[in-house]
Amino acid sequence: MLKLSKLTDYAVVALVRLGQKSEVTTSPVLSRSTGIPEPTVAKVLKILATQGIVTSQRGARGGYRLAQPLEEISIAAVIQAIDGPISLTTCVDGGDCDARSTCGLGGQWDMVNAAIRHALSAITLADMKNHTVTDRLGGLHVPPMPDGPEATA
Amino acid sequence: MLKLSKLTDYAVVALVRLGQKSEVTTSPVLSRSTGIPEPTVAKVLKILATQGIVTSQRGARGGYRLAQPLEEISIAAVIQAIDGPISLTTCVDGGDCDARSTCGLGGQWDMVNAAIRHALSAITLADMKNHTVTDRLGGLHVPPMPDGPEATA
DNA sequence: CCATAATTGGACCAGAACAGTACTGTTTCC
DNA sequence: GGAAACAGTACTGTTCTGGTCCAATTATGG
Ligand code: FES
Ligand code: FES
Numbered sequence: 001m002l003k004l005s006k007l008t009d010y011a012v013v014a015l016v017r018l019g020q021k022s023e024v025t026t027s028p029v030l031s032r033s034t035g036i037p038e039p040t041v042a043k044v045l046k047i048l049a050t051q052g053i054v055t056s057q058r059g060a061r062g063g064y065r066l067a068q069p070l071e072e073i074s075i076a077a078v079i080q081a082i083d084g085p086i087s088l089t090t091c092v093d094g095g096d097c098d099a100r101s102t103c104g105l106g107g108q109w110d111m112v113n114a115a116i117r118h119a120l121s122a123i124t125l126a127d128m129k130n131h132t133v134t135d136r137l138g139g140l141h142v143p144p145m146p147d148g149p150e151a152t153a
Numbered sequence: 154m155l156k157l158s159k160l161t162d163y164a165v166v167a168l169v170r171l172g173q174k175s176e177v178t179t180s181p182v183l184s185r186s187t188g189i190p191e192p193t194v195a196k197v198l199k200i201l202a203t204q205g206i207v208t209s210q211r212g213a214r215g216g217y218r219l220a221q222p223l224e225e226i227s228i229a230a231v232i233q234a235i236d237g238p239i240s241l242t243t244c245v246d247g248g249d250c251d252a253r254s255t256c257g258l259g260g261q262w263d264m265v266n267a268a269i270r271h272a273l274s275a276i277t278l279a280d281m282k283n284h285t286v287t288d289r290l291g292g293l294h295v296p297p298m299p300d301g302p303e304a305t306a
Numbered sequence: 307c308c309a310t311a312a313t314t315g316g317a318c319c320a321g322a323a324c325a326g327t328a329c330t331g332t333t334t335c336c
Numbered sequence: 337g338g339a340a341a342c343a344g345t346a347c348t349g350t351t352c353t354g355g356t357c358c359a360a361t362t363a364t365g366g
Contacts, residue, residue, distance in 0.1 A: 002155075002157050002232055002236050002237075002239045002240075002241070002269075003239075003240055003241050003242065004155055004241045004242065005352095005353065005354085006353085006354075007353080007354075009242050009262075012258070013256045013258060016258065026312085026313065026314090027313080027314080028313090033255070034255055034256065035254060035255035035256070037355090039354095039355065039356065039357095040354080040355070042313095042314085043354085043355080043356095045314085046314070046315065046316080049314080049315085050315090056313090056314060056315085057313085057314085057362085058313065058314045058315080058360085058361050058362055058363095059311095059312070059313060059314075059361055059362020059363050059364095060310095060311060060312040060313065060361095060362060060363040060364060061312075061313085061362085061363055061364080062312075062313045062314060062361090062362070062363080063313075063314090064314090075265060079155055083155045084155075086155050087155075087156055088155070088156050088157050089156065089157065089162050101188060102186065102187055102188035103166045103187065103188065104166075104169070104170070104282075105165070105166060105169065105281055105282075108280075108281045108284060109162075111276075112228060112272075112273070112276060115272040115273075115275075115276070116155075116269060116272055116273075118272070119265075119268040119269055119271070119272050120265070120268075120269075122268075123264075123265060123268070127261075128258050128261045129258075131261060158324070158325080159324090159325070160324085160325075160326095179340090179341065179342090180341080180342080181341090190326085192326070192327060192328085193325080193326070193327090195342085196325090196326080196327090198342090199342075199343065199344080202342085202343085203343090203344095209341095209342060209343085210334085210341085210342080211332075211333045211334060211341065211342045211343080212332090212333045212334020212335060212340070212341060212342075213333090213334055213335040213336070213339065213340040213341060214334075214335055214336090214340080214341080215333080215334070215335090215340080215341045215342060216341075216342085217342090
């Protein structure tokens with residue numbers, strides 16, 4: 001369905017909320033603050049910690065803190081941290097594609113990937129918080145849901 | 154992993170190849186021509202037929218043909234035909250998100266979705282075939298794989 | 307210095323979604 | 337009437353996500 005995992009969605013919410021706190025914050029506190037179930041937010045923070053998005057402090061009085069300001073964290077970075085690399089197709093480098101030899105599309109998918117990454121890298125968590133996303137996108141206007149070509153067939 | 158399904162990948166390959174044929178083409182022929190396993194390409198074509206991307210001719214001497222020229226078919230249309238609607242987040246309209254009330258991000262995700270759809274709608278199958286993708290994207294240049302912020306942390 | 311409590315870290319398990327396959331039915335040409 | 341090809345459905349195996357549980361670590365208090 002070309003949707004990112006719910007974990008990523010939660011990660012963005014948690015990070016934005018975390019950016020509003022000035023001190024280290026624990027998972028339970030963040031859970032209460034965001035409304036995300038505690039085990040889930042804990043897992044998300046854990047992953048984000050391994051990816052360096054947030055820094056962690058173990059033990060009592062521990063918690064998490066943003067490793068960078070909200071303005072420096074792009075949506076793409078969060079997605080990559082949770083969902084892994086942004087590669088729309090499986091046949092970018094590995095080569096586990098059956099049609100490799102006869103496909104003829106070569107590395108054209110890379111361009112598509114780049115387009116996606118570009119769009120995602122241009123949006124930071126600060127934009128999400130401040131609702132200033134439109135500024136970065138240059139006022140693109142696409143129909144809310146361009147339905148498939150069945151309308152024309 | 155924010156990747157589209159392998160079926161979609163196959164669909165693009167099959168459609169581009171189909172666009173190079175002038176007459177109706179059968180699944181076995183298309184399978185041989187693309188290197189995609191026959192049952193899989195048959196399934197893909199079937200789905201594409203229901204979505205109106207290709208027209209089908211039943212019976213002997215039957216086969217598939219493009220419903221529109223390659224230039225008119227966008228990557229987004231193919232993705233929507235196979236994978237369903239392009240909605241990155243689950244909390245766009247349905248509202249099955251736990252953090253709905255406290256999330257505070259409102260409809261900011263819609264902007265991200267629009268950005269993705271825009272990027273995908275700007276690329277047609279003809280662009281994939283002719284390697285003219287860069288023309289549409291306005292010369293965006295992003296690093297091949299912008300690794301996460303762990304580099305700076 | 308030791309015991310305790312709080313919190314993160316990592317591993318584990320269940321469920322759902324997906325890819326792939328197979329089969330049966332319908333339509334068309336020869 | 338027979339053969340060829342699409343249409344639709346159903347099934348199965350696999351992968352991945354989402355969620356849960358237990359172990360390692362550190363600060364605190366006595
Ligand atoms: S290599 Fe996989 S589709 Fe071209
Ligand atoms: S409503 Fe789902 S994260 Fe905001």
